[in-house]
Amino acid sequence: MKAPVYLNALRAFEAAARLQSFAAAAAELHVTPAAVGQLVRGLEEWLGVPLFHRSPKGKLRLVPTEAAERALPDIRAGFDRLTIGLSRLREGAGGSVLMVTISPAFAAKWLLPRLERFRDECPDTDVRLDTSHRLADFAEQGIDIGVRYGRGNWPGLVAEKLMDERVYPVCSPRWLESHGGSITAADLAAATLIHDLSVDTHAGFPSWGAWFEQAGVKGADVTRGLQINNSAAVLQAAIDGQGVALARSVMASDDVASGRLIRLCPTVEFASPLAYYVVYRAESASLPKLVAFREWLHREATR
Template sequence: MKTPGFLNALRAFEASARHQSFSAAAHELHVTPAAVGQLVRSLEDWLGVPLFNRGASGKARLVMTDIAERALPDIRAGFDRLSLGLNRLQEGAKGGVLTVTVSPAFAAKWLLPRIENFYNACPDTDVRLDTSLKLMDFVAQGIDIGVRYGRGTWPGLEAEKLMDEEIYPVCSPDWLKKNKSVKAPRDLAGKSLIHDLSVDTHIGFVSWNAWLQAAGAAEVDTRRGTQVNNSAAVLQAAVDGHGVALARSVMAGDDVASGRLVRLFPKIDFASELAYYIVYRSECASLPRLKAFRTWLMQEASIACQGAAKAR
């Protein structure tokens, strides 16, 4: 059988199957749900078989047929090979667009303040930043490279450590002036603590309870305080004088260096079990603009770490 000229329809089918929704597939493909539905129907008409059982409502509104479910892995593998082939064709080009995925907080507090340095070094490369806390599908989302926070293992991706991290409390200079009695961790009792709800203590993130226990101040009550679901906003709340935040050194480094934040109890060291890693697919490693961005990230991380060491 000849290969059909329905690449757009196949992409619509693959995305719809992955999301179990025409609407979610449309959002990913930047078209309307009606357009996705029409593409899938055109593929069904060409094949002469249904690909989905369509329900009226509920979780089972869009369910693959048995034959579609059997074919889907081969179709996904085909798109992976097409993506690899395009990357091979682009390997000779030093310029172009590089798609980078990072968390919103890492983008705001570390990457974007430095990105002009990359443009100065590689003026022919444009960066398309995809900020999300979700683990992205590099093939489906067209991601070239990313920075992830964790233990260094993500299926299907190469991971190179970028930066280790320390955990420590921070506050604004004005807050510290108003709370001169805070000399040791136990003095945080009764003070306003800022909690980061975006972190997950089950996979190694450090909570206030864990830090205080390690610092010998387990008696401090952490149940009260401001709760924020964004790491960058947590630090901004501390900058604005709303209390003491438990900071991650990579995120807070620039604020501490500039004096917007003060590191409390600097003699207490608490290394995170997690670290920042550069991640990418091995088959894309030779892409010149990816290599250039990876090298630049390593250089910037080295500079940042040296600056943090001097600040101690």
């Protein structure tokens, strides 16, 4: 079996074993299911051992054999190393591409307004942003580094705390003026509340109900109001005067500093149990482009 075919066969085998389907593996690899099956059978013939258990009728069931299960972690680690090696080769060619995964809201409200400063420092590094609510697979998607929001525990990734966060209510100057220019915690019980559905309240993130409880306001109806599943859109709704948002300080910092948003009831706030973390694979830690971006993120967080 020639080297390119050998690598293709290993890729087909790994995908079929992980996805437990030739069809799913074919879709991921952009080939036909028949091509995946042929590559797997060719690899079995070359190795002289079966890779999947077969039913009595000879139909292939995508359950890896014990030997295959033992080999899969090393095969996956090998593909990871190849990805890193290719990244180093691209860097050696002159330019450099840095793949960064972040949430759409964090991109809009924090990273993009600051990113020009990184480009000024590292003009030879092209940043490509992967913005999604779904957690990216670093090895599969060729991601170099990311910023995630949570408790700092993501399997297979190094996590360095970047920023803690506070939670407090905000509104627009126009909204505040239309409500007399000042407002108390009790007054907010009758206001239109804007709820951020993008955060996981089960992880301990404070809700409007928890905020009113800490403020000593009883009987507030926190089931009503505007519900949005994007933190940036939550803040924009507040900027547009649609109500009062329970804001995350990192997301709202620029809007508060500029006066687009006004912080209400400053004596009542929560320290969020969640924080922002810089995440990357340990194998990639020494890549110059990753080191430069990671150090820049930490500097920006302390500005």
